[in-house]
Amino acid sequence: MMAVVAEAPDIDLAAVLDGPPRDHNRSRVSLVGRILLYVVLVIAAALVLLPFYWMVASSLKTNNEVFTVPVQWWPSVPQWENYVTIWVKSDMLTWLKNTLFLSVVVTALQVFTGSFAAYGFSKTRFPGRDVLFLAYIGTIAVPWQSYMIPQFILFSKLGLSNTLWSIVALQAFGAFGVFLMKQYFDTIPEELSEAARLDGLSEFGIYRRIMMPLSVPAIASLTLLMFVTTWNDFLGPLVYLRSPDLWTIQLGLRTFISQYNAEYALIMTGSVLSVLPILIVFLLGQRYFLEGIATSGMKG
Amino acid sequence: MSESSVAIARPTGAVGTRGPLRRLWLRNALQGWGFILPNFVGFALLTMVPVVTLFYYAFTSWNAFGKAKFTGVENFVRMWNDGSFWTALWNTVYYTAFHIPLTLVVSLGLALLLNRRIRGLAFFRTAAFFPYITSIVAIAVVWNTLFSPDYGPINQFLRAIGIDNPPGWTASATWSMPAVIIVGTWREMGYYMLLFLAGLQTVPRELYEAARVDGANRWQQFWGVTLPMLRPTTFFVTVMLTIGSFKVFDLILVMTEGGPGQSTLVLSQYIYQKGFYENDFGYASAVSIVLFAICIAVTVIQFLYNKRKDA
Numbered sequence: 001m002m003a004v005v006a007e008a009p010d011i012d013l014a015a016v017l018d019g020p021p022r023d024h025n026r027s028r029v030s031l032v033g034r035i036l037l038y039v040v041l042v043i044a045a046a047l048v049l050l051p052f053y054w055m056v057a058s059s060l061k062t063n064n065e066v067f068t069v070p071v072q073w074w075p076s077v078p079q080w081e082n083y084v085t086i087w088v089k090s091d092m093l094t095w096l097k098n099t100l101f102l103s104v105v106v107t108a109l110q111v112f113t114g115s116f117a118a119y120g121f122s123k124t125r126f127p128g129r130d131v132l133f134l135a136y137i138g139t140i141a142v143p144w145q146s147y148m149i150p151q152f153i154l155f156s157k158l159g160l161s162n163t164l165w166s167i168v169a170l171q172a173f174g175a176f177g178v179f180l181m182k183q184y185f186d187t188i189p190e191e192l193s194e195a196a197r198l199d200g201l202s203e204f205g206i207y208r209r210i211m212m213p214l215s216v217p218a219i220a221s222l223t224l225l226m227f228v229t230t231w232n233d234f235l236g237p238l239v240y241l242r243s244p245d246l247w248t249i250q251l252g253l254r255t256f257i258s259q260y261n262a263e264y265a266l267i268m269t270g271s272v273l274s275v276l277p278i279l280i281v282f283l284l285g286q287r288y289f290l291e292g293i294a295t296s297g298m299k300g
Numbered sequence: 301m302s303e304s305s306v307a308i309a310r311p312t313g314a315v316g317t318r319g320p321l322r323r324l325w326l327r328n329a330l331q332g333w334g335f336i337l338p339n340f341v342g343f344a345l346l347t348m349v350p351v352v353t354l355f356y357y358a359f360t361s362w363n364a365f366g367k368a369k370f371t372g373v374e375n376f377v378r379m380w381n382d383g384s385f386w387t388a389l390w391n392t393v394y395y396t397a398f399h400i401p402l403t404l405v406v407s408l409g410l411a412l413l414l415n416r417r418i419r420g421l422a423f424f425r426t427a428a429f430f431p432y433i434t435s436i437v438a439i440a441v442v443w444n445t446l447f448s449p450d451y452g453p454i455n456q457f458l459r460a461i462g463i464d465n466p467p468g469w470t471a472s473a474t475w476s477m478p479a480v481i482i483v484g485t486w487r488e489m490g491y492y493m494l495l496f497l498a499g500l501q502t503v504p505r506e507l508y509e510a511a512r513v514d515g516a517n518r519w520q521q522f523w524g525v526t527l528p529m530l531r532p533t534t535f536f537v538t539v540m541l542t543i544g545s546f547k548v549f550d551l552i553l554v555m556t557e558g559g560p561g562q563s564t565l566v567l568s569q570y571i572y573q574k575g576f577y578e579n580d581f582g583y584a585s586a587v588s589i590v591l592f593a594i595c596i597a598v599t600v601i602q603f604l605y606n607k608r609k610d611a
Contacts, residue, residue, distance in 0.1 A: 034418075041413060041420075045427040048486070052430070054453065055442045067451035113339035120335030126328050132336070139347050141539075141599055143547030145568035146592040149575045149584045150357055151350035173342030203331050232435040234550045239576060250437045254554060257441060264445065271438035282433055286426060289433075293494050 055275075059083075059268035066264040082269040089266065092273065094245060095252035099231055102164060102248065106171040107226040111219055114177025119207045121178065122185035123193055133182070136175040144235070152239060166240040167248075171230055177222055180292065184218035185211060221292025224285045228278055249274045354592065357585035368582065375586035385587060387562045388570040391477065395566060396545035398481045403541055404534070407489045411496035412526075425497075429490035440554035443483045444470060473563040476556050480564055484551055488544070492537050499533025500526070535606045542598050546591065567591050 058066045059082055061075040086092060121133050151170075152161065160166040188211065196206045212219075234250045241247055247255070253270050260266060282289060358375060360368035379385050410428055414421065431439065446454050447469035458466035467475040507525045516524060527534075549568035552558060558565035558573075567587065575584035 037413070037418070041418075041424050044410070044413075045424055048427050048431065048490075051439070051442045051446060051486075052434075054446060055438065058442075058445065066445065067448060069451060069456060071453045071456055113342065117336045117339035120332045124328060124332035124335060126332035129332060132340075135348065136343065139343075139351065141543055141595060142351060142592060143543060143568070143595055145547050145549055145571055146588040146595070147347075147350045147354050149571065149581055149588055150353040151346070152575070153357070153581065154346070154350055154353070169342070169346050173339055173346055175343065175347075178339060178343075203335070207335070228433050232433070234436050234554070238553075239572075250435055253435075253437045253441075257437075267441055268445075271441050275434050275438050278433055278435070279430075282426075282430070286422075290425070290429070290494060293491065 052275075055268050055271055058265060059272045061265050061268075063263055063265050066268070079265065082265055083273075086266055086269045086273065089260070090256050090270065091244065091247070091252060092249075092270070095247050095249040098164060098241075098246060099248040099250075102167050102171075103227045103230040105168050106230045107223055109168065109172035110174070110177035110226045111222055113173065114222065115181040115212070115215070115219065116207070117178045118181030118185055119203075119211060122182045123190075123206070123211070124203065136178055139175050140179065148235075148239060155240065161240050162242045162246065164241070164246055167230075167233070167236050170236050170240070171226075171233070177226065180222050180225075181215065181218055184215050188214055217288060217291060220285060220288040224281060224289050225292050227281060231278055354585055354588055357582055358589045360582040360585075362582040363579045371582070375583050378583065379586055379590070384562065384565070385570065388565045388567045388587075389590070391562075391564060392546060392548070392566045392568075394477055395481060395484070395548055396542065398478075399484050399545045399548075400538065400541045402481065402485045403488055403492055404537065406485060407492035407537070408496050408530075408534075410489060410493040411500060412522075414493070415497055415500045425490075425494075428493055431487045431489075432491045436550045437554050439483065439487060440551065443479075444555060447479055470556050471560065473560050476560060476564045480552055480555055483555065484545075484548065487551070488541075492541065495537050495540075496530070496533060499530050502533075503529040531606075531609070535602065539599055539602050542602070543595050546595055546598070 057074055060078040060080065061072070062079055065072055065075055121129060121136075155161050155166050155169065158169075160169055192210055192214075193206050196210055201209065232250065233248070234254075237248045237251050241251060244255075253267075253274050256270055257267050357368060359370060359372060361371045361374065362368035414424055414428070418424075446452050449455055449466075449468045449471050452469075454469070455466040467478070469475050469479040503526060507529065508521060511521045511525050547568050548566055549572070552564050552566055553569055553572075556564045558569050568591065571584050571587050571591065574580045574587060
């Protein structure tokens, strides 16, 4: 698997994020060509975003209005009260609280233990290091679904199942954070650490005073990616969180759907509420997001 | 490794070569492990142990109560005769066979469209990427209403353009898998687009200049320059897509629950069903081994193939 990962091409991040250098032969591209390009892009973007528009519009409709012939693209009278009703009818607050707790704890652990281990893999040398890293990478290629059964048995024995800690244990020590941070540390020149060593800084000092400040972009990427992954995780909570008071927003929403399956509008309202925090996080840290994906190329 | 240079850097004199070197070696090892340990303890216990014990449970019969009983290859014989297992395997292959090429073409197409300086670039890239980070449950809800056979916008549109008998989508055994594949592709294309965009940055511009001088048109440039130069990226994307497709689960569980009938039952879901609904942990582990083996095999084959082409 190491070799597979090594195949991931070297990436000029600035170029990925800002687009290629300005083409001086732009006159070659005719005006018609450019207009055509925009038409294609606008149509494509509209098609991609249509489901989200549909979700928001439906969340403001009455149940009957969600399915009509012909399609009603905007509610005749926006039902803002849907956004109040859902709090009354569901345990939205509990779900959001649990999800937030998990996302924060998992993200913090991934960032701290992950970057710490990544420093060990990237900047220190000891026998067996590369084999060990290979084992980390290998588990990224193995789908979780294939070892979720023995893991579930183990977690039950440890008394973790049906606690929020099961999800923390599941997500917090994954290989992803280690991998992403190592990729970044590898790009920081060895001379910096050497200089610091000559000045008498300990390895931990180098990690804390030099590597950490230099890798703020990578830490930001990892933080955002982990937060979103944990927030959206469905399968982990489905397997481990049985009591309703432990449910995350994803589990809660799904139960809400089966319980109120005719309340289309309310279901859409719940969906909007489950996506909204992610939209905000995404728009705030968009640049780091794309950077993180481009750097790591993969997700746990 | 750097040990020889270290020896030169630190003349040892009377102490002898072995002592300080060994001490340095030990110090390095301790330091390295010190950094890795906090993560490794969790990783080894919570990930590596389950991966290893999987191979034991697969050869046992166990229903969560009592002890696992070693039964040899019994689970695998049972699997061989289990129609539902073959259905799940076939459906997984079906999903993979369509999802991979479709996603490759769409994400590469998007990357080519967006690999230039244009107004609103950030908007278009964000739009393409957004489905990837929204929750599966919300996505499934929305698409299920869009796909609704009688009143859903998609079928209304299809009727409007003259298709009198539009597909039943998730309500139909024939169309449920295509519906899931469409949503899966829509969800993931932005992610792979980003990887392709990154790959396109590595293509040297001089190659295009040279191709233009030789009179190659855009289409020829694409086949002669872009595609060959993108091969490492394409390889990487294909491997990730393959693993991703074989483990598909959440999307299907929330959209169709494997139905109607068993028309969208996939391997991961079958493992989940056997394990967590029927407490048939031994058998579920055996099915897990198949999923595990497929993912490893596909990765190795793709890697060997890629290596041969490199040579």
